Amino acid sequence: GVHMTKVLVTGGAGFIGGNFIHHMIEKYPSYKIYNLDSLTYAGDLIKHEKFQSYSNYTFCKLDINDRKAVTELFFKEQFDFVVHFAAESHVDRSILDPGIFVQTNVLGTQILLEAAKAVSVQKFVHVSTDEVYGDLPFEPNLYFTEETPLQPNSPYSASKASSDLMVRAYHETYQLPVNITRCSNNYGPYHFPEKLIPLAITRVMEGQKVPVYGAGSNIRDWLHVQDHCAAVDLVLHEGAAGEVYNIGGHNEKSNLEVVKTIINMLGSNNDLIEFVEDRLGHDRRYAIDPSKIEALGWKPRHSFESGIAETIQWYQQNQLWWQRILSGEYRQYFERQYSFD
Ligand code: NAD
Numbered sequence: 001g002v003h004m005t006k007v008l009v010t011g012g013a014g015f016i017g018g019n020f021i022h023h024m025i026e027k028y029p030s031y032k033i034y035n036l037d038s039l040t041y042a043g044d045l046i047k048h049e050k051f052q053s054y055s056n057y058t059f060c061k062l063d064i065n066d067r068k069a070v071t072e073l074f075f076k077e078q079f080d081f082v083v084h085f086a087a088e089s090h091v092d093r094s095i096l097d098p099g100i101f102v103q104t105n106v107l108g109t110q111i112l113l114e115a116a117k118a119v120s121v122q123k124f125v126h127v128s129t130d131e132v133y134g135d136l137p138f139e140p141n142l143y144f145t146e147e148t149p150l151q152p153n154s155p156y157s158a159s160k161a162s163s164d165l166m167v168r169a170y171h172e173t174y175q176l177p178v179n180i181t182r183c184s185n186n187y188g189p190y191h192f193p194e195k196l197i198p199l200a201i202t203r204v205m206e207g208q209k210v211p212v213y214g215a216g217s218n219i220r221d222w223l224h225v226q227d228h229c230a231a232v233d234l235v236l237h238e239g240a241a242g243e244v245y246n247i248g249g250h251n252e253k254s255n256l257e258v259v260k261t262i263i264n265m266l267g268s269n270n271d272l273i274e275f276v277e278d279r280l281g282h283d284r285r286y287a288i289d290p291s292k293i294e295a296l297g298w299k300p301r302h303s304f305e306s307g308i309a310e311t312i313q314w315y316q317q318n319q320l321w322w323q324r325i326l327s328g329e330y331r332q333y334f335e336r337q338y339s340f341d
Helices: 015-027 046-051 067-077 091-096 099-118 155-174 196-205 225-238 255-265 291-295 304-317 319-327 329-337
Strands: 006-010 032-037 057-061 081-084 123-129 178-183 210-213 219-221 244-247 252-254 273-276
Touching: 006 015, 006 067, 015 032, 015 046, 015 225, 032 067, 067 099, 081 099, 081 225, 091 155, 099 123, 099 155, 123 155, 123 225, 155 178, 178 225, 196 210, 196 255, 196 304, 196 319, 210 255, 219 255, 225 244, 225 291, 244 291, 252 255, 255 273, 255 304, 304 319
Parallel strands: 006 032, 006 081, 032 057, 081 123, 123 178, 178 244, 210 273
Antiparallel strands: 219 252
C-alpha cells in the first residue's frame, strides 16, 4: 500500500506534547501519530481519550529508559520523524531529586537517538528549553541567541543542556538529521497546575493564596503552547539538519505581573499574593531572540493578554481535569513545597 508518514511523539501525555499531538492530528490527517509516554505523575490520558477516536493515533505506554523495548518499537514501526518532548520537566522537583533528571533527560534521550539512528529517521527534533543558557541580567536588548553559551544553573537545565549536546554529537558524528528547539516558558490548555500560570489561575478561582517566589521580580518570556507547537512543526518539516532554533514571542513579564494580571482578570484582589522564600539558584531573567525561527516563516498568533484570557476560560471550563490532578499525588508534593496551608 501507500506509505503513510509515521511520526513518533514522545511525552505526548504531557502538557506540550499533548498539545502538539492535537496540532498534528488536525493539520496532517494523512500522518500516523504515535504517542510514546510512560505516564509519570505529569502524564495524563484524559485528553487522549479524544485522540483515541482518530484512527491514525496509537498510544505506546513505554519508558524511554527501556532500551530494549524502545529499540524494538523503532524496528517494528520504522518511524519517519521523531519529536522528543518526554522529560522530567519541573525545576523545583529537580532540586529535590536530581537523579531522575539525569536518567530520563540525558540517558533516555541517548536511547532514543540510538534507535532513531538505527532505522535512519528523516528528522529527530529534540525539544529543549532556553533555561540551558542560564541567567540573563536585567538589561535591555540583551537576549539569548542560538550562539549564547550554555550555562545551565539548575539540575533540570543541566540535564537538558547535556541532552542537547548528545543530540548535537549524533549529528556531527553520525549525520543523524537533528534539530534542537529552545523555547521559553509555555502556557495554555492542559498545563499541569504546579507551574506558575495554572497554579495562579486555579488557586485564585478557589480563593486560595498564590505563592510567589522572592519579590516576584524574576522575568520569564511567555509563549502560548499552540504557538510553540506551530514552531516545532515548522522546524520538523523545514529546519536545516543540525540547526538549533530558539522559540519565543517577546513577551517578557515578571512573575508578579503575571500573577496580578490573572488576579485582575478573575476579578479578585492582590491580598491573595503570598511571597515565599526564593527558589535556590533562581535565574533572574530569560528572554529569547527569535530572529532565526522567524526567518523560517514563524510568528506567534497569540498576544499575552488574549492568550491568558483564553487560558483562564479553559481552566474555568475544565475544572474536573485540574481538580482531579490537585486531589492526587500532586497534593502531597505541593504540601512538601509550600507549608502555608
Ligand atoms: P510535562 O512534564 O507536562 O510532560 C512530560 C511528559 O513526559 C509526561 O507525559 C511524562 O509522563 C512523560 N515522561 C516523563 N518521563 C518519561 C519517560 N522516562 N519515558 C516516557 N515518558 C516520560 O512537560 P512539558 O511541560 O510538556 O515539557 C515537554 C518538553 O518541553 C520537555 O522536554 C521540556 O524540557 C520542554 N520545555 C518545556 C517548557 C515549558 O514551559 N513547559 C518550555 C521549554 C521547553
